[in-house]
Amino acid sequence: xxxxxxxxxxxxxxPRVREVMLPYFHERFxxxxxxxxxxxxxxxxxxxxxxxxxxxxxxxxxxxIFTSGAxxxxxxALIGYASRNREKGDHIIISEVEHISIHNIAKxxxxxxxxxxxxPVDQYGKINMKKLESRITPQTILISIGYASNEIGTxxxxxxxxxLAREKGVTFHSDAVAAEGLIPLDxxxxxxxxxxxxxxxxxxxxxxxxxxxxxxxxLNPVIIGGGQERGLRSGTENIAGIVGMSKAVExxxxxxxxxxxxxAQYRDRFIKNILERIPKSHLNGHPTERLANNAxxxxxxxxxxxxxxxxxxxxxxxxxGSACSSKTLEPSHTLISTGLLHEEAHGSLEFxxxxxxxxxxxxxxIEVLPAIVDRLRKLSPLYKEEMPT
Amino acid sequence: xxxxxxxxxxxxxxPRVREVMLPYFHERFxxxxxxxxxxxxxxxxxxxxxxxxxxxxxxxxxxxIFTSGAxxxxxxALIGYASRNREKGDHIIISEVEHISIHNIAKxxxxxxxxxxxxPVDQYGKINMKKLESRITPQTILISIGYASNEIGTxxxxxxxxxLAREKGVTFHSDAVAAEGLIPLDxxxxxxxxxxxxxxxxxxxxxxxxxxxxxxxxLNPVIIGGGQERGLRSGTENIAGIVGMSKAVExxxxxxxxxxxxxAQYRDRFIKNILERIPKSHLNGHPTERLANNAxxxxxxxxxxxxxxxxxxxxxxxxxGSACSSKTLEPSHTLISTGLLHEEAHGSLEFxxxxxxxxxxxxxxIEVLPAIVDRLRKLSPLYKEEMPT
Numbered sequence: 124x125x126x127x128x129x130x131x132x133x134x135x136x137x138p139r140v141r142e143v144m145l146p147y148f149h150e151r152f153x154x155x156x157x158x159x160x161x162x163x164x165x166x167x168x169x170x171x172x173x174x175x176x177x178x179x180x181x182x183x184x185x186x187x188i189f190t191s192g193a194x195x196x197x198x199x200a201l202i203g204y205a206s207r208n209r210e211k212g213d214h215i216i217i218s219e220v221e222h223i224s225i226h227n228i229a230k231x232x233x234x235x236x237x238x239x240x241x242x243p244v245d246q247y248g249k250i251n252m253k254k255l256e257s258r259i260t261p262q263t264i265l266i267s268i269g270y271a272s273n274e275i276g277t278x279x280x281x282x283x284x285x286x287l288a289r290e291k292g293v294t295f296h297s298d299a300v301a302a303e304g305l306i307p308l309d310x311x312x313x314x315x316x317x318x319x320x321x322x323x324x325x326x327x328x329x330x331x332x333x334x335x336x337x338x339x340x341x342l343n344p345v346i347i348g349g350g351q352e353r354g355l356r357s358g359t360e361n362i363a364g365i366v367g368m369s370k371a372v373e374x375x376x377x378x379x380x381x382x383x384x385x386x387a388q389y390r391d392r393f394i395k396n397i398l399e400r401i402p403k404s405h406l407n408g409h410p411t412e413r414l415a416n417n418a419x420x421x422x423x424x425x426x427x428x429x430x431x432x433x434x435x436x437x438x439x440x441x442x443x444g445s446a447c448s449s450k451t452l453e454p455s456h457t458l459i460s461t462g463l464l465h466e467e468a469h470g471s472l473e474f475x476x477x478x479x480x481x482x483x484x485x486x487x488x489i490e491v492l493p494a495i496v497d498r499l500r501k502l503s504p505l506y507k508e509e510m511p512t
Numbered sequence: 513x514x515x516x517x518x519x520x521x522x523x524x525x526x527p528r529v530r531e532v533m534l535p536y537f538h539e540r541f542x543x544x545x546x547x548x549x550x551x552x553x554x555x556x557x558x559x560x561x562x563x564x565x566x567x568x569x570x571x572x573x574x575x576x577i578f579t580s581g582a583x584x585x586x587x588x589a590l591i592g593y594a595s596r597n598r599e600k601g602d603h604i605i606i607s608e609v610e611h612i613s614i615h616n617i618a619k620x621x622x623x624x625x626x627x628x629x630x631x632p633v634d635q636y637g638k639i640n641m642k643k644l645e646s647r648i649t650p651q652t653i654l655i656s657i658g659y660a661s662n663e664i665g666t667x668x669x670x671x672x673x674x675x676l677a678r679e680k681g682v683t684f685h686s687d688a689v690a691a692e693g694l695i696p697l698d699x700x701x702x703x704x705x706x707x708x709x710x711x712x713x714x715x716x717x718x719x720x721x722x723x724x725x726x727x728x729x730x731l732n733p734v735i736i737g738g739g740q741e742r743g744l745r746s747g748t749e750n751i752a753g754i755v756g757m758s759k760a761v762e763x764x765x766x767x768x769x770x771x772x773x774x775x776a777q778y779r780d781r782f783i784k785n786i787l788e789r790i791p792k793s794h795l796n797g798h799p800t801e802r803l804a805n806n807a808x809x810x811x812x813x814x815x816x817x818x819x820x821x822x823x824x825x826x827x828x829x830x831x832x833g834s835a836c837s838s839k840t841l842e843p844s845h846t847l848i849s850t851g852l853l854h855e856e857a858h859g860s861l862e863f864x865x866x867x868x869x870x871x872x873x874x875x876x877x878i879e880v881l882p883a884i885v886d887r888l889r890k891l892s893p894l895y896k897e898e899m900p901t
Contacts, residue, residue, distance in 0.1 A: 127550060133543035133748065141537045148530045148717060154522035158820050159829035161516060191580030191719060194737035194747035202736075224737030224746060231736050323748070328537060330580065330719045330750030345734065347591075347620050348583035348613030357613060358583035359522065359712065361719030364753075431547055440548035 125438045126484040130416060130477030131273050131301065132442055136367065137326040137478065143370045144328065147363035155360055156351070165362050172369035179372045180299075180308040180318060182335050188352045189365055192332040193300045193321035194224045195345065199334050199356065200296045200317040201228045203342035204265055205237055208294075212262035218242040218250050218279075219460035220272050222298055226456070238262070247409035248277035248461045256287060265294045270302035274444050274457045274473060275408030276417025278306065285314030294340065300324050304375050305383055305414050316340055322364065326478055327371030331364035382478060387415040389476045389485045394418050400493045407458060407471055414475075421463065421471040424506035425499050430472055433499065437491045442473045514827045515873040519805060519866030520662050520690065521831055525756065526715040526867065532759045533717065536752035544749055545740070554751050561758035568761045569688075569707060570698040571724050577741045578754055581721040582689045582710035583613045584734065588723050588745065589685045589706040590617045592731035593654055594626055597683075601651035607631040607639050607668075608849035609661050611687055615845065627651070636798035637666035637850045645676060654683050659691035663833050663846045663862060664797030665806025667695065674703030683729065689713050693764050694772055694803050705729055711753065715867055716760030720753035771867060776804040778865045778874045783807050789882045796847060796860055803864075810852065810860040813895035814888050819861055822888065826880045831862045 147168075153161030155169050173184040190196045205215060217229050219241050229239045240258045242250050250268060259266075266288050271278040281297060288295035296317035299308055304325040310318055317340065322331035336342060336355070348357025375382075398404055403423040422430065427443040434441055444455040454468035463471070474488065500506040536557075542550030544558050562573040579585045594604060606618050608630050618628045629647045631639050639657060648655075655677050660667040670686060677684035685706035688697055693714040699707055706729065711720035725731060725744070737746025764771075787793055792812040811819065816832040823830055833844040843857035852860070863877065889895040 125549075129546060129548065129550075132546045133541055133550070133554075135539070135541040136537035136752075138538055141534070144537075145530070148525035148533075149527055150524070152522055152524040157518060157521045157829070157831060158817070159518065159824050159831075160514075161518075161522070161829055165522075191584070191735075192747045192750075195580070195735050197737065198735050223739075227736045227739075227746070328750075328752060329748055330753050346580075346584050346587050347616045348586065348611075350612075350616075357616070358581045359718055361581075361717075363525075363717060364719050428547070435548050440546070440550055442546060442548075 124483070124487065125440070126480075126487045127440045128474045128476055128480065128484060128488060129440050129442045131473065131475040133329075134323055134326050134477055135479060136323070136328050137371060137374060139374060140327055140367045140370045144363045144367040147366050151362075153362075155362070156349075165360070168362060168366060169360055172365045175369045176320070176333055176372050179376060180320070180335055181311050183338065186335055186338060188334045188336055188355050189360060190332045190334055190356055191330055191361075193298065193319050193324070196319040196332045196334040197222070197224045197298055198228060199342060199345045200319060201225070201232065201265070201267060203345055203355070204294060204296070204317065204340070205232055207341050207343040208264050212264040214238045214240070214260055214262040214264065216240045216242060216255070216258050216263060216266045218244060218268050220244050220248050220277070220457045221267065221269050222273055222300070223456075225267055225269070225298060242268070244460050246462050247412070248272050248275050248457060249409060249412065250279055250284075252280060252283055252287065255284065259291050259293060263291070263293050265296060267296040267298070270297050270299040270306065270308075271414050272408065272457055273301035274455055275419045275461070276301070276414035277409045278302070278412045278414065281315070282313045288316075289314040301414060304379060305386070305416060307379070310335055310337065322368035322371060325368075325371045325375045327368040328364050331361060331368045333368070383415045386476050389480065389482070390415060390418050393474065393485050393489065396489045397492060400489070401496050404496070407461065407463070416476045418474045419471065421467050422496050423470065424503050425470050425496060427469055427472050429499055430495060433495045434491070437495065439488055439491060442475070443471065444473060513872070513876060514829070515869075515876045516829045517863045517865055517869065517873060517877060518829050518831045520862065520864040522718075523712050523715050523866055524868060525712070525717050526760060526763060528763060529716055529756045529759045533752045533756040536755050540751075542751075544751070545738075554749070557751060557755060558749055561754045564758045565709075565722055565761050568697065568765060569709070569724055570700050572727065575724055575727060577723045577725055577744050578749065579721045579723055579745055580719055580750075582687065582708050582713070585708040585721045585723040586611070586613045586687055587617060587734045588731060589708060590614070590621065590654065590656060592734055592744070593683060593685070593706065593729070594621055596730050596732040597653050601653040603627045603629070603649055603651040603653065605629045605631060605644065605647050605652060605655045607633060607657050609633050609637050609666070609846045610656070610658050611662055611689070612845075614656055614658070614687060631657070633849050635851050636801070637661050637664050637846060638798060638801065639668055639673075641669060641672055641676065644673065648680050648682060652680070652682050654685060656685040656687070659686050659688040659695065659697075660803050661797065661846055662690035663844055664808045664850070665690070665803035666798045667691070667801045667803065670704070671702045677705075678703040690803060693768060694775070694805060696768070699724055699726065711757035711760060714757075714760045714764045716757040717753050720750060720757045722757070772804045775865050778869065778871070779804060779807050782863065782874050782878065785878045786881060789878070790885050793885070796850065796852070805865045807863045808860065810856050811885050812859065813892050814859050814885060816858055816861050818888055819884060822884045823880070826884065828877055828880060831864075832860065833862060
């Protein structure tokens, strides 16, 4: 038996999604810009997909821009907005627990003359609204705060941030990749101006994403060319991929409620059992305001990587943190921001459940993990059973 | 019967390509950055694909950067190179007959302080080596000239350009999208430093492309984030798409010679028949140095769009020019550059054959086109049968 519990790193495409994509590879392959039957069909499908995806977040179809994925959407949101609206101000606020793409884009903007504030978070990884408000200056043009952490699963007060930003006349971007499919999204309710979505994170194909852009927003393109997506994202449209993302949305809209309930049950049973069965284990992230599929622990006196390899031998695929930074030796910036020491961050492990997990996967990890932790601790010079927690 | 003869706008994915992609959607979905079995498998496949695609152009695997398509590759080549190498100079040379993405990127670079020379072409759309040489100054850092025109099919003297650029110490980029699969590519033979490839143009999936970057080149990324593709192109890798492109390359390497022979026969028979059967018709582009699949005509006293619509009613899908600009009312910049008047450019039509065409498609167009031209001319106030050609 093999248990994949690393859904934040990558998700299998739903077979129902793959099925509807198939004809768009060979039979319905047209370019939406062409003036013939194949082109018209592609143009029509493209607009249907735009409508479906808009309805998922309570947006209008012409507020949806297709991109090659969430990273590109984040680039378009931050670089596209900042470079186009520079005359309004030069200050941007992000949080310390953003996805690595936001952090690296922020560094790029600093090199190009913008000022970036990085909002600290509490021990659970949550931002503080008062602190956010105190950072807003007349020069602030953009706040970018992710809907929830892709690592520790903590959910941010998005509605409150949106309301504050709207009151202050500051544009609000949120990377919703970790939250989509787990939290109902509503850009109007939450006063969101720019929202990043990924296809794969709702079981659609990789290589497709969306940037929601509220009407009236002005952005510069990041990819320049033939003028597709109203000049905001050039390049021939990846219709098969877009059809896949649209189908993934459709399925999610129908099944999300049940799925989230099921995943939250897995998560709660898992967290309870792990904390009970493994001494000196701790939950990272917020105890209640966390994503339904996320369990993130630290185990004293063990290296996360050794744990990961032992789990791997036992047929369990998990993660030490964001896949994007898993091959560096740096500890997770998110965990450090919540106040963990480097060695505590290094002793952390992330489990994320998803659509194709079954009860048995949860049972399995509950069964194998305590013995692995015990064995590794016996080998660890750092661990003393009687040491205080 | 329906005949699609607009392969430059979009190509159906080869069913053999789709077949090998399938397991990478659901069963083999891992993130190459993950430290577990699924991740390792993805990382391994990614490197195999890099090797296959490198061999297609006589490059090394670590000179291949995966992107979301040719437009992005062109952005990375021009913006990435110019912004990174600004201290070497501020002058870039392109030709007047480049793809619209190159033209729009060039405008962006001009807005950002670079100087761009646009090399004129002769009546066939070919650049002149002496003129190119005369434009090179000590400030010239980059020459970007497409391998062949995606509109009129004219092939440029790429090897000569590469040799001149190498002698002058200027970096040479070529967009090979129109040529790939029709001309054997060899970056070493042709002294190419940066080369744009598209997946769909060799019957792979859309949403995938490559930038070849010769060892030693330095570029800034255009998409910033988690540091994939050695920091040059962030975002989770679209493995299914990359596997598809790699399979498309494999098939092309095996079948290209025969395919090109067959397409050139179609083209030659088609051009001969059209010019013979339709009075006052002319071939656009070079009579011999043209892509094996391309036939491009102008018909006096007719609008290309009316022709296109009539062909459409007769079950033939063709194009008035580049799909990227087909929905604007502007005449093709490529045709204007070859010296055509606006009305001549507007009276032009492009036919591009491809892998799934049969002899019958050629016969079909030869059969229906003369009657359509004749009918439209009878309705045209511009046309006089006795007018001199």
